[in-house]
Amino acid sequence: MTGGRVEPADQEINSFLTPMHSHLRKQVRQFAEEEIRPRIADMEESRTVDHELSRLIAQQGWIGVTVGREYGGMAMGHRAKTVIIEELARVSGAMGAMVQASQLGVAKILHFGNDEQRSHWLPPIAAGACLPTIATTELDSGSNVLGMKATAERDGDSYILNGRKVFVGNSHVGDLHGVIVRTGEGSRGLSAFLVEADRRGLTVSPQQPAMGLHGFSFGELIFDNCRVPRENLLGDEGDGLAVAYASSVLYGRPNLTAVSLGIHRALVEDTARFTQTLGRYGGTLSDLATVKQKLGEMRSQLMTARILAYHAVCLLDQGMPCDPALMNAKLFNVESSLDSARTAMEVHAAHGLGTDKPIERYVRDAHHIYAPAGTSDIQRLRLAEELLGTAGPQWSVRLRARLVMSDAPVAARRAV
Numbered sequence: 001m002t003g004g005r006v007e008p009a010d011q012e013i014n015s016f017l018t019p020m021h022s023h024l025r026k027q028v029r030q031f032a033e034e035e036i037r038p039r040i041a042d043m044e045e046s047r048t049v050d051h052e053l054s055r056l057i058a059q060q061g062w063i064g065v066t067v068g069r070e071y072g073g074m075a076m077g078h079r080a081k082t083v084i085i086e087e088l089a090r091v092s093g094a095m096g097a098m099v100q101a102s103q104l105g106v107a108k109i110l111h112f113g114n115d116e117q118r119s120h121w122l123p124p125i126a127a128g129a130c131l132p133t134i135a136t137t138e139l140d141s142g143s144n145v146l147g148m149k150a151t152a153e154r155d156g157d158s159y160i161l162n163g164r165k166v167f168v169g170n171s172h173v174g175d176l177h178g179v180i181v182r183t184g185e186g187s188r189g190l191s192a193f194l195v196e197a198d199r200r201g202l203t204v205s206p207q208q209p210a211m212g213l214h215g216f217s218f219g220e221l222i223f224d225n226c227r228v229p230r231e232n233l234l235g236d237e238g239d240g241l242a243v244a245y246a247s248s249v250l251y252g253r254p255n256l257t258a259v260s261l262g263i264h265r266a267l268v269e270d271t272a273r274f275t276q277t278l279g280r281y282g283g284t285l286s287d288l289a290t291v292k293q294k295l296g297e298m299r300s301q302l303m304t305a306r307i308l309a310y311h312a313v314c315l316l317d318q319g320m321p322c323d324p325a326l327m328n329a330k331l332f333n334v335e336s337s338l339d340s341a342r343t344a345m346e347v348h349a350a351h352g353l354g355t356d357k358p359i360e361r362y363v364r365d366a367h368h369i370y371a372p373a374g375t376s377d378i379q380r381l382r383l384a385e386e387l388l389g390t391a392g393p394q395w396s397v398r399l400r401a402r403l404v405m406s407d408a409p410v411a412a413r414r415a416v
């Protein structure tokens, strides 16, 4: 027991982590308990984005955890990123999602930005003064990225963007949107642009109420003849699919894995504690054999989920091929957290239904992690393609080669 909460031991992941990670975990946990937990009730009640808290979290420097020191970043890599998101999401899935969405927005600048773009944007991002996003999804295409319709047309030294993006993580707090649009036909017809939130021709639709993740925004961006200078093109024309896939595979999957893991931990810890405090049959609920079976199953699922999450990002930090490990980590974490959510509700029975306990919040939040960075169907599809030998080269391999060839700063290469 720590701080009155039952917690599974960290020992199953110790071989992936160093004392530096443990120190970071303590810092993030303390912040989450002191600064985030007291605001959860307000976020749940208002059901809207929490601007102030999002800024406060960004100011801790955590959005720049994979950004090199030459840009003011923490240069601590993907394991540290997972520690940060897991600890935040353990207290608030919404704030874990907020941080992951902006860290996902960092990927495209690190991997595809030129020297000027990195020097201009990475320092304010690392300092927490600029929250980046990535906007790929459209209402009529969803998982099928190539089905997108939004366009950018070249006009002299500018491009003019038109179309709509939906479910954009941090839509309502983002300062710099990374937008993937069509500049031509087919898979080489997508390009990526940096679009500042206050640019004329870009509007954000009013936030729509959602089932969970209250405090986080994932809304709609509308581009209506939005003119951006040519310097805002990321990579070359035609690199848009690579920007979208690479960001999703190398950052999106491990990031959402970590959010799912944090919510899963909260579910297991709070359920175990509940069984020790509710009196039944002259003892507590935790004395019942059926309840112990359920707790043991939740513990087993969480343990496996955690090992897969940290193993995958450990490979990523070491520059090893790891696309299947990242897919499997996302798949298993999401599915097992949803399984544990159901088990937790069963153990709580009627007590889990009220909003005075956080269980129903965890259940709602856990469902939000299914779709982004590939649904479980998509992860299984990609894993099958790997198995059958029909998948393309791994992004964890492709991107390493690209970074080495592009003479990127050393810290940025290490961050991959």
Ligand SMILES: Cc1cc2nc3c(=O)[nH]c(=O)nc-3n(C[C@H](O)[C@H](O)[C@H](O)COP(=O)(O)OP(=O)(O)OC[C@H]3O[C@@H](n4cnc5c(N)ncnc54)[C@H](O)[C@@H]3O)c2cc1C
Binding pocket: 097, 101, 133, 134, 135, 136, 137, 139, 141, 142, 143, 144, 166, 167, 168, 169, 170, 218, 368, 369, 371, 372, 373, 374, 375, 376, 377, 378, 381
């Ligand atoms: C919390 C949250 C944050 C998000 N953040 C972002 C963000 O920052 N930026 C962004 O651009 N988008 C973001 N998204 C959108 C997310 O990427 C999409 O939800 C995702 O791509 C799936 O699209 P869809 O929801 O339209 O579902 P669809 O793609 O329409 O899928 C519907 C169903 O069909 C299945 N399906 C679809 N294609 C296949 C296939 N080929 N084979 C088998 N089954 C299939 C799916 O598994 C699912 O069950 C976010 C979404 C959420 C919920």
